[in-house]
Each structure stands twice: as C-alpha cells, then as structure tokens.
Amino acid sequence: MNRRQFLAAGAVASWAGSRALGANDRIRVGFIGVGGRGRFLLDYFPADTPGVEVTAVSDCYLPRCYGKDPASKSAPHPLMDRWAKYQDYRRMLEKEKLDAVFVETCTHARVLAVMHALEAGLDVYAEKPLTLTVEEGRTLRKAVAKSGKVLQTGTQQRSMPINRYASDLVKTGKIGRIESVVVCNFLPPIAWVPMGERPIPEGLDWDKWCNQTELRAYHPRLHRGWGWYQDYDGGGQSWGVSGWGTHSLDQVQCALGTDDTGPVEMWTENDITQDAPDFPAKKDPGFGFTRGRKPVIMRYASGTLLRLEEPGRAGLDQLGATFNGSDGMVHILRGSFSTNRPELRQGAPDDTAMGKGEDVAHIRNFFDSVRSRKKPNADVETGHRATTVCHLVNICRLLDRKLKWDPQAERFEGDDDANGMLSRTRRKGYELPNA
Numbered sequence: 001m002n003r004r005q006f007l008a009a010g011a012v013a014s015w016a017g018s019r020a021l022g023a024n025d026r027i028r029v030g031f032i033g034v035g036g037r038g039r040f041l042l043d044y045f046p047a048d049t050p051g052v053e054v055t056a057v058s059d060c061y062l063p064r065c066y067g068k069d070p071a072s073k074s075a076p077h078p079l080m081d082r083w084a085k086y087q088d089y090r091r092m093l094e095k096e097k098l099d100a101v102f103v104e105t106c107t108h109a110r111v112l113a114v115m116h117a118l119e120a121g122l123d124v125y126a127e128k129p130l131t132l133t134v135e136e137g138r139t140l141r142k143a144v145a146k147s148g149k150v151l152q153t154g155t156q157q158r159s160m161p162i163n164r165y166a167s168d169l170v171k172t173g174k175i176g177r178i179e180s181v182v183v184c185n186f187l188p189p190i191a192w193v194p195m196g197e198r199p200i201p202e203g204l205d206w207d208k209w210c211n212q213t214e215l216r217a218y219h220p221r222l223h224r225g226w227g228w229y230q231d232y233d234g235g236g237q238s239w240g241v242s243g244w245g246t247h248s249l250d251q252v253q254c255a256l257g258t259d260d261t262g263p264v265e266m267w268t269e270n271d272i273t274q275d276a277p278d279f280p281a282k283k284d285p286g287f288g289f290t291r292g293r294k295p296v297i298m299r300y301a302s303g304t305l306l307r308l309e310e311p312g313r314a315g316l317d318q319l320g321a322t323f324n325g326s327d328g329m330v331h332i333l334r335g336s337f338s339t340n341r342p343e344l345r346q347g348a349p350d351d352t353a354m355g356k357g358e359d360v361a362h363i364r365n366f367f368d369s370v371r372s373r374k375k376p377n378a379d380v381e382t383g384h385r386a387t388t389v390c391h392l393v394n395i396c397r398l399l400d401r402k403l404k405w406d407p408q409a410e411r412f413e414g415d416d417d418a419n420g421m422l423s424r425t426r427r428k429g430y431e432l433p434n435a
Helices: 003-008 013-018 036-042 062-066 089-095 107-119 134-147 161-171 206-210 220-228 244-256 360-372 380-399
Strands: 027-032 052-058 084-086 100-103 123-126 151-153 178-184 265-268 296-299 305-310 320-325 328-333 336-339 403-406
Touching: 027 036, 027 089, 027 360, 052 089, 062 084, 084 089, 089 107, 100 107, 100 360, 107 123, 107 134, 107 220, 123 360, 134 380, 151 360, 151 380, 161 244, 161 328, 161 336, 178 244, 244 320, 244 328, 244 380, 265 380, 296 380, 380 403
Parallel strands: 027 052, 027 100, 052 084, 100 123, 123 151, 178 305
Antiparallel strands: 178 320, 265 296, 265 403, 296 305, 320 328, 328 336
C-alpha cells in the first residue's frame, strides 16, 4: 500500500485523530485555498492566534501560494517562504502532519475538500456558504458525526459578543412574540453563458478548479467571477443570496433559535425589485445589475414571517436583519444592534467593528474547540441549516410558486421538481466519499 492509498483508507487519520492537544501544544494548520478570503484570514496568523502555526498552504492556482497572484492586491504574507506549498491539497493532507485545516476554496469545491480533510483526521474551519446544495449539507453532517471532528462554519457574527447578546434578546422574548423578520432582498445567481476560450494561466490546474462542475473552456470572468453563476455559487460573494445573504439569514436562524430546523413554507410576491442604481458597475459580471428579483416570503412553524424584501444598497448596512416583535423591534447588524426599546441596550457588550479583526473571536472559538472538543459556535448543523435557507430562497425564485418544506425530512412536500433541485450530478472523479 503506497502513501496515497494509505491516506484514502483513512489510516493517516490515526496521527491527527489520536494526538491529544494539551494547553501548551501548538496546533499545526494548513490552508486549502489562498485566494482573496484565504489570504485575508492568513493575516491573523500568528499575531491573533496564540499557540497556532500555519505550516502548509495549497491552491490549484499555485502562484497564489507564492504570493504571485496578479489579481491580488495583498502583499505576500511575511511568513510565506516558511510554508510548504502544494497545488493538490490531497498531497498536503498526505504529507504534512496537520491538526486542522482552513478550507477557503470556491463554494463548488468546498464540501469535497472538507470531507477529504475529515477523512484525514483533521478538524476543519470551512468558509461560508458551507455548501452548494442541500444534499451536500446532509452528507457533510453525516461525515462530521462519523469522524468525531470539529467543524466551524465561517459565519463570524456567531462569535461576536454584541451579536450573541442581541440574538438572546430576541430568542428569550424580550421584544415579545416575533411577528416578522425583514432582510435585504439579495441577488439570485445567473447562468453562465460561454464567452469563448482564453489561455489558461500558467500554474492553474483548471480541471481541479472546475471540480464537480462541467469542465468548461477557461475564461477569466468565470475564474474570477464564479460567485455570480449558479453552477458555482448561489448569487455572488457580496450581494448574492449565498454571499452576504448567508450572514443575514444565519443571523435570522440564530436569533429565532432555529439552528436545527428552518421555515416550513415559502412563496414569491408579484412585485419585481430592481437593483439600486448605486451598485458599482465595475463589478458587473457581464450581465449587468438590472436583473429584477422577486421578494421571497418564508413562514416558520411559529408563525413568524421572514421577508426578503428590503432593497439592497451598496454598503454593509444590509448585513443583518430587523426583528419585529409584539413588544418592540431589534435590528441586528454584523457587529452592532439598535432597538426602539433603549433599556435593552443597558449592559450590552461593545460593538465589533467590521473589517480587519472581526474574525478574531470566531477563529479563537474554533481553536478553543479543537483543544476542548466542545461544539463550536457555528457547528456543521448550524452552518448547514442556515445555508439551506439560502438554497430554499433560490429554489423558490426559480419555480415561482408556493412551496411547503419539511425541515425534519429536509424535503419539499409533494413537489418532485423542487426536490430535484436539492442535489446535483457531480463530474466523474469529483464524487463525494460515502459518509
């Protein structure tokens, strides 16, 4: 049996899986994906992560591992020369003695990488949105349970003291029965339309980048703007349903106390919301920001209505949700909250400034869980359920009819077309392992 077969059989997991970490042991970390988000999080190491060291990085676009991505505006990390570098992350999992990995890939490649890391016996910090489909989330949940490993989803507001405080106000009835929740009407994904073929950049393994999706002709708009397109994500890294929408809808799930369930019914409204005129044209993915999107209404079993209807604006002030209760209102953003009940502000923690530093508490919570083996703040069930709400929004818009959802069975009631959208066929060679 060679080393690759050894890894595939799960035997290498014995090193990481049996290594009990003491308070003074250093946690060895690898990164899978060192593009924009991965590079941003790497800046927290080592200054903000005591007792943790990055030892290896991997990216199917190998120049990124050397800080030579021509599209990146970030200077190379000062410790980059010290790290082992791999184009194939599975080689990194095989060769390096790691305790944990950060999976910062594109959405369509994320779950497969996470499951390979779990098979290798590693704890995982996985970027949001956690999955591309509902079925991926179901499979991943089983894999985490089987492995006994820690998985933290990268929804960092879960660890911000001010967000936890404000969520508890809603959850414990401080503003009464929650009648409705309003969030931004986030953008849906669009279909990729072939734009011709361009030369594949040197150092890019395009086959591995395409992963489970069709092996399409290379084009920089697809490579760099993948988040807009439905085969790769759910609407865009920023204003898309599964981009910033993940943060807002996760905030809804958190404050409603529905981390193990979800809505039971959903429908669209007739009015078309056009995108606000101040969306920056320089980020146009090729089809403009003028496509309309129908507001989506979701009903929870409690009777609470979740309304995706507020027009988006080009700013971060939509990264949250407004909770309307029978006894007041609470508006929770990522890192702050406001209310029409001033007394509820008494004793509240300080705000968390958005931007550099906002992830520190969440990353530390992950490493605390790696040491203690306790459930992290955004575990696999939490991440799966919040991401499922994003998928339900997109399915509802596509079918444009009322749908009934069974959150226990995680199936639509009496709708084969809708249930057919819960999973996708994966390209040969990129199937998920059996969980």
